[in-house]
């Protein structure tokens with residue numbers, strides 16, 4: 260039986276290995292590897308059998324994986340998505356890379372926004388931009404306070420800006436530091452995040468939705484739309500994370516407390532996306548490509564939907580997909596009252 264000393268064993272295996280602890284000096288790597296083999300060395304003297312050698316390599320591999328896990332949780336991020344609130348009483352989402360921080364919509368007041376940030380263990384000293392999808396108050400109510408807090412440039416279409424100036428208090432105009440007017444169809448960059456704005460059908464002045472690309476990750480946030488236009492489906496393809504409106508259950512809306520005129524508005528082609536419409540999209544491989552690691556149902560109505568109904572409806576739709584294009588990601592439901600756990604892409 261051949262024998263190996265720990266040092267010769269490590270010397271033989273290390274050159275054929277990928278770097279065990281990338282970025283560490285060779286001496287540190289060697290000392291860690293020696294530590295992994297030390298118990299065997301003490302127990303067996305300097306001679307090792309093949310199984311003992313395999314055990315050492317296994318231990319080194321597990322140390323390597325733990326180091327990688329630490330690097331992943333505490334180190335570089337591609338894109339982190341924190342949905343702080345989602346629904347008809349307020350929408351706000353924080354996007355972060357190593358270099359850039361963006362808010363998408365500002366539908367909560369300062370105190371509530373800071374409380375939600377604290378709930379996901381975030382303190383935001385600096386913001387690189389605030390993007391507004393449309394002028395409905397659940398998307399821009401907190402904007403004057405957010406501008407006072409962070410003095411960040413505002414990215415908004417001109418018709419939406421005009422509409423907000425009519426709706427929001429005077430402090431909004433006074434606190435505007437910089438406005439970047441954008442338009443549907445435009446690609447632009449904020450820091451290291453590439454943004455694409457596209458039109459969606461909704462009863463606002465100039466409603467838009469966004470996709471974001473950075474560090475090889477793609478995120479889509481699409482809420483407040485009466486139906487899924489074919490072009491929107493194209494924009495959502497390839498998304499690693501899709502945040503999609505699933506506003507109401509058709510039956511709950513029909514028998515619910517809203518006046519008929521409001522019900523008609525919600526059901527219209529410029530209203531909100533129903534669980535049923537989401538089901539049709541999710542079950543169709545020509546529509547939803549099922550590439551997403553995270554599929555988040557968002558902007559749920561508190562009166563005409565509930566998280567369980569929306570989730571079951573989406574699950575049922577996903578189960579109807581052919582096996583070869585099954586959805587293998589995680590289905591989540593965003594809440595009006597509690598932030599969703601930050602998603603890392």
Ligand SMILES: [Zn+2]
Pocket residue numbers: 346347350395397398483558
């Ligand atoms: Zn809304």
Ligand SMILES: [Zn+2]
Pocket residue numbers: 393395461463483
């Ligand atoms: Zn709206």
